[in-house]
Amino acid sequence: MxxxxxxxxxxxxxxxxxxxxxxxxxxxxxxxxxxxxxxxxxxxxxxxxxxxxxxxxxxxxxxxxxxxxxxxxxxxxxxxxxxxxxxxxxxEVSFVVAPEIESYEDVKGKRLALDALSTGFAFALYRMLDHAGLKADDYEMVSVGSTPSRWEAVQKGAYAGTLLIEPFTGMARGQGYRVLGSTLEEDVFGHYPxxxxxxxxxxxxxxxxxxxxxxxxxxxxxxxxxxxxxxxxxxxxxxxxxxxxxxxxxxxxxxxxxxxxxxxxxxxxxxxxxxxxxxxxxxxxxxxxxxxxxxxxxxxxxxxxxxxxxx
Structure with missing residues (x-):
């Protein structure tokens, strides 16, 4: 058996x-x-x-x-x-933002969707934002759930950005959403698993x-x-x-x-x-x-x- x-x-x-x-x-x-x-x-x-x-x-x-x-x-x-x-x-985990967000500076004052705030890839996003010069009080993180839920919430305009993986990153690019960063950036992470x-x-x-x-x-x-x-x-x-x-x-x-x-x-x-x-x-x-x-x-x-x- x-x-x-x-x-x-x-x-x-x-x-x-x-x-x-x-x-x-x-x-x-x-x-x-x-x-x-x-x-x-x-x-x-x-x-x-x-x-x-x-x-x-x-x-x-x-x-x-x-x-x-x-x-x-x-x-x-x-x-x-x-x-x-x-x-x-x-x-590859990508930081995907709404089309009107053109830079990390534009993330200030915005709400961002995560799966969870203190586990998983959350720290990858914290690192991207930190590396770009943003501070924790420059944005608001909200726990939303898995990738499909976050992507849907961003599409509805509830959040300005989130972390996505394929095939969702490709879907986002095809609809005009912007990728500001990813875990493949060696100058930010060295090597991220x-x-x-x-x-x-x-x-x-x-x-x-x-x-x-x-x-x-x-x-x-x-x-x-x-x-x-x-x-x-x-x-x-x-x-x-x-x-x-x-x-x-x-x-x-x-x-x-x-x-x-x-x-x-x-x-x-x-x-x-x-x-x-x-x-x-x-x-x-x-x-x-x-x-x-x-x-x-x-x-x-x-x-x-x-x-x-x-x-």
Missing amino acids: ADKVRIISFPGTGNTPIFVGLEKGLFAARGVDVALETTPSSMYQAQKLVAGEFDMACTAMDNVIAYQENAGEAELDREPDLFIIASATQI GQVFTASRNWAAANRGAVVGFLRGWLDALDWISDPANTEEAGAILAANMPQMKPQAIGPAVQKLRDPRTGLIPMAAFDGPGLETVLRLRSQYGPHEAPLTDPDKYVDLSYYRDAVAGR
């Missing part, structure tokens, strides 16, 4: 390996039965994962750190024991085969997507799972996924420098009494090593 893995992730093209793995039977071939659900917010994701309603999550690296340091925005029903299993995507896989240490230890099987299926999907012969079918699978995307956006989205700077991380290799960046930003902008300086306490790569070794 296949091991069940219930995974919760944010909406976006970064879920394509799961779409492919399910469509092509790659997870089943590795002995796992994967069920994917997208989350309306990082708070919902954290609550449901810690409560045991999901087994794994694909989330911003900072979310794992935040909840392990008791600095998450959501109230949990138990003490979390989350850890980073492997890297997932190196998505994307999303990772996380789970409860207790659940993972009791279900090691399921974790390893999922990772092997994910790696198989990465191999399949990277093969140029599968370009057209990969686009068709993406389109079927994200029908809100316009047909002309599918091809560029697949190409972005194949770029390790903006998409899927080859071999899901762990991003150590990225973790150091997250700890540095969280130490600077987060509610911590002392700097966070021990990256090893948040990571256990033994499952990943087993997955790679068994392929």
Whole structure:
């Protein structure tokens, strides 16, 4: 019998390996039965994962750190024991603003939409604004929820800007919205990471085969997507799972996924420098009494090593 893995992730093209793995039977071939659900917010994701309603999550690296340091925005029903299993995507997070916003100076006095104010990619936006010379009282941050909710709120004019990922960034550009900055700007961030896989240490230890099987299926999907012969079918699978995307956006989205700077991380290799960046930003902008300086306490790569070794 296949091991069940219930995974919760944010909406976006970064879920394509799961779409492919399910469509092509790659997870089943590795002995796992994967069920994917997208989350309306990082708070919902954290609550449901810690409560045991999901087994794994694909989330911003900072979310794992935040909840392990008791600095998450959501109230949990138990003490979390989350850890980073492997890297997932190196998505580009862009600061997208309304067409009338032409510079960071124009952001002053405006309301900006975030998923949550003290977790996830919030600190990336704080860093962009800080680097541009803005102070915390120059703008108002509001917790709105996941990317589709924030994008809808900006379109309605409730907020002047937000952070978006693909395909939403491309949709915004196509409608005349402006990108003021992104996490790919090395002079601002050095190196900023994307999303990772996380789970409860207790659940993972009791279900090691399921974790390893999922990772092997994910790696198989990465191999399949990277093969140029599968370009057209990969686009068709993406389109079927994200029908809100316009047909002309599918091809560029697949190409972005194949770029390790903006998409899927080859071999899901762990991003150590990225973790150091997250700890540095969280130490600077987060509610911590002392700097966070021990990256090893948040990571256990033994499952990943087993997955790679068994392929």
